[in-house]
Amino acid sequence: EDQVTQSPEALRLQEGESSSLNCSYTVSGLRGLFWYRQDPGKGPEFLFTLYSAGEEKEKERLKATLTKKESFLHITAPKPEDSATYLCAVQGSGGSYIPTFGRGTSLIVHP
Amino acid sequence: GAVVSQHPSWVICKSGTSVKIECRSLDFQATTMFWYRQFPKQSLMLMATSNEGSKATYEQGVEKDKFLINHASLTLSTLTVTSAHPEDSSFYICSARPSGSRASYEQYFGPGTRLTVT
Numbered sequence: 001e002d003q004v005t006q007s008p009e010a011l012r013l014q015e016g017e018s019s020s021l022n023c024s025y026t027v028s029g030l031r032g033l034f035w036y037r038q039d040p041g042k043g044p045e046f047l048f049t050l051y052s053a054g055e056e057k058e059k060e061r062l063k064a065t066l067t068k069k070e071s072f073l074h075i076t077a078p079k080p081e082d083s084a085t086y087l088c089a090v091q092g093s094g095g096s097y098i099p100t101f102g103r104g105t106s107l108i109v110h111p
Numbered sequence: 112g113a114v115v116s117q118h119p120s121w122v123i124c125k126s127g128t129s130v131k132i133e134c135r136s137l138d139f140q141a142t143t144m145f146w147y148r149q150f151p152k153q154s155l156m157l158m159a160t161s162n163e164g165s166k167a168t169y170e171q172g173v174e175k176d177k178f179l180i181n182h183a184s185l186t187l188s189t190l191t192v193t194s195a196h197p198e199d200s201s202f203y204i205c206s207a208r209p210s211g212s213r214a215s216y217e218q219y220f221g222p223g224t225r226l227t228v229t
Contacts, residue, residue, distance in 0.1 A: 032216040043204045043220035044155075046113065087154070091216045097143065097208075099218065103154040 002027040002092045006102035013078055013109050021073040021086055021105045029093030033071050035064050036087040038104070044087055047073075078109045112138050115207050117221035124195055124228055132190045132224045134205030140185035141207035145218060146178075149202045161188045185210065195228040202226075 005024045013019055025033065032051055036044035048057045050066040057064050061082065063074040073086055085106045089099040114137040124130050134144060142163050147155040159169045159180050167180035177199075179191040188207075192199055202225050206218040 034217060036220070041202070041223070041225070043115075043117075043206075043223045046217065046219055049217050097216075098145075098157065098160060099216075101155050 002090055002094065002100040004088055004090055004100050004102035006086075006088050006105050008105060009103070010106045011108070013075075013107070015079055015109055015111050016077045018074070018076045018078070020075070021107070023071040023073070023088030023102055024069060025071070025088075025090045026069075027090045027092035027094075027100075031091040031093050033066055034089045034091070034099065035071070035073055036089070038085045038087055047086075075107070078107075080109045080111050083107055083109045113209070113217075113219040114138055115205065115219050115221040117205055117224050119224060120222060121225040122227070124226070126196055126228055127194055129191055129193045130195055130226060132192075132203055132205075132226075134188045134190070134207065134221050136186045136207040136209075136219070139207070139209045141188075142185065142210040143208040144182060144188040145206045145208070146180060146188075146190050147204045147206065149204060149223075155204065158190075192226065195226070197228045200226055200228045 003026045007022045035047040038044040048064040053068045061076050065072045085104045087104045089101045091099045116135045118133045144161045146158045158173045159167045161167045161180050161182040163182045169175045182188040204223040206220040208218045
């Protein structure tokens, strides 16, 4: 059974204070690891897909990296508008086409 | 690209009535769509997987007769909450997975529908 654990559950940062969110996973045959951003009262917004260890992707102040056991979402010099819940999900090759989601990290960036 | 819409964005209905929620992929075709439910400050809870042209697959504990799902085309899936009760009040979110190729493992979410049953 695929599993995803995100840490920390909640993170408070000062504007400009860089940090990282962690997504640890176990999966039989990784087909993709996905990061999403969710604002309160809205559906998750797709950010990145990572397919293999060593892969990195960037978008503005966000950079996602992947190893064989975990993924990090690095936030460089965050701004208050980066405040949101960040969700991680994995898709394995174990026969089910249903992705497994973590519980998310709630990020608050103070001005 | 990869835009998913939901309608309505919010709905209030009386106990005992039925409510239909539409999920559309606007700029891609989706063989598979997912329906989620989300309670305040909690993560997504998968309700069912909807495949175009076939019956939906429901997760354990989800009543298929209460939550009717129809995926009649490659761009539209509907969720009907039948005989709604106050405990069905929640935030319902759909997602769509593009058909074909490697990108088929990605899924794109709609903006969600807030259902309140009085």
